[in-house]
Amino acid sequence: MKSRAARSPSGVKGPRAEICNGILIRPCHGIEEFKACIKVERAVWKSADIDVVPIPLFVIASETGGQVIGAFHGRNVVGFTMAIAGWRDRKPFLHSHMTAVLDRYRDCGIGRRLKLFQREDALARGISLIEWTFDPLIAKNAYFNLMRLGAVARRYLPNAYGITTSPLHAALPTDRLVAEWHLRSPRVRRMLAGKHATPVFSKKAARISIAANLEDTKRSDPAKAVRRQSEIRAQFMRLLGKGYAATAVAPNQSGVDYILEPWKEP
Numbered sequence: 001m002k003s004r005a006a007r008s009p010s011g012v013k014g015p016r017a018e019i020c021n022g023i024l025i026r027p028c029h030g031i032e033e034f035k036a037c038i039k040v041e042r043a044v045w046k047s048a049d050i051d052v053v054p055i056p057l058f059v060i061a062s063e064t065g066g067q068v069i070g071a072f073h074g075r076n077v078v079g080f081t082m083a084i085a086g087w088r089d090r091k092p093f094l095h096s097h098m099t100a101v102l103d104r105y106r107d108c109g110i111g112r113r114l115k116l117f118q119r120e121d122a123l124a125r126g127i128s129l130i131e132w133t134f135d136p137l138i139a140k141n142a143y144f145n146l147m148r149l150g151a152v153a154r155r156y157l158p159n160a161y162g163i164t165t166s167p168l169h170a171a172l173p174t175d176r177l178v179a180e181w182h183l184r185s186p187r188v189r190r191m192l193a194g195k196h197a198t199p200v201f202s203k204k205a206a207r208i209s210i211a212a213n214l215e216d217t218k219r220s221d222p223a224k225a226v227r228r229q230s231e232i233r234a235q236f237m238r239l240l241g242k243g244y245a246a247t248a249v250a251p252n253q254s255g256v257d258y259i260l261e262p263w264k265e266p
């Protein structure tokens with residue numbers, strides 16, 4: 001993982017400071033801003049047209065209780081998050097379908113600011129759960145979701161979206177963990193306050209290892225990546241099936257370990 005030392009609570013230091021600190025996060029309005037989000041979507045996922053989430057869905061998300069939130073550098077959208085409204089356990093929740101930041105704007109806190117804005121907006125409307133899916137093989141996303149935002153994962157969806165045209169997915173089955181972000185939970189409040197330095201795990205905790213270079217393996221040796229993905233899928237399905245939840249990731253010598261614990265409460 002890259003060093004995060006260049007960051008401070010007051011913002012980004014160093015040569016990128018001007019760009020990173022000059023970003024405004026706000027809801028997007030109107031077709032032109034939705035088109036600008038789709039430009040980011042295309043730049044990040046590089047999918048063929050059939051896999052691109054189109055303008056009407058952005059309109060529907062923003063008109064039916066979902067969210068389209070942009071990160072603006074001047075008039076340009078450089079990142080966005082988009083969620084649709086859902087209904088779970090007799091309560092409204094948000095399903096956050098896409099969050100993306102343009103490559104050259106990454107690692108300076110924009111993704112985190114988008115998610116925090118998303119949380120505040122949801123809470124202000126009485127919504128206390130946001131879910132989204134993420135690729136368990138991408139350690140950065142796992143760290144962001146579990147360790148920085150305080151989400152947990154209890155469900156694993158094998159090949160959730162089928163094989164897509166996005167080079168980001170490298171023609172692998174789109175296996176996904178479902179992140180549950182229980183916005184008011186003590187765990188989330190603790191994580192957002194940065195109090196995750198010395199977590200105490202259950203004695204029954206189990207680990208699943210992900211090699212740091214798996215992202216490269218997807219491209220250099222797809223057959224090996226598929227084999228490794230199947231092994232990881234089997235491990236997740238077994239533990240989640242026994243009532244465990246993925247609650248943390250910890251660095252190991254060659255990548256990261258997911259920590260799974262018997263699930264008690266959000």
Ligand SMILES: CC(C)(COP(=O)(O)OP(=O)(O)OC[C@H]1O[C@@H](n2cnc3c(N)ncnc32)[C@H](O)[C@@H]1OP(=O)(O)O)[C@@H](O)C(=O)NCCC(=O)NCCS
Pocket residue numbers: 001002004007044097098099100101102105106107108109110111112113133134139140141143144148
């Ligand atoms: C996921 C994504 C939106 C994050 O955006 P970002 O602006 O780079 O994120 P941030 O700079 O706010 O970093 C968020 C957290 O990710 C983690 N992180 C960031 N860069 C990292 C790196 N190089 N290595 C490991 N962890 C890293 C950190 O936990 C960081 O929080 P912290 O700095 O407070 O510790 C961005 O990487 C992206 O667009 N990825 C491609 C699309 C995607 O996978 N979307 C998510 C699934 S829909």
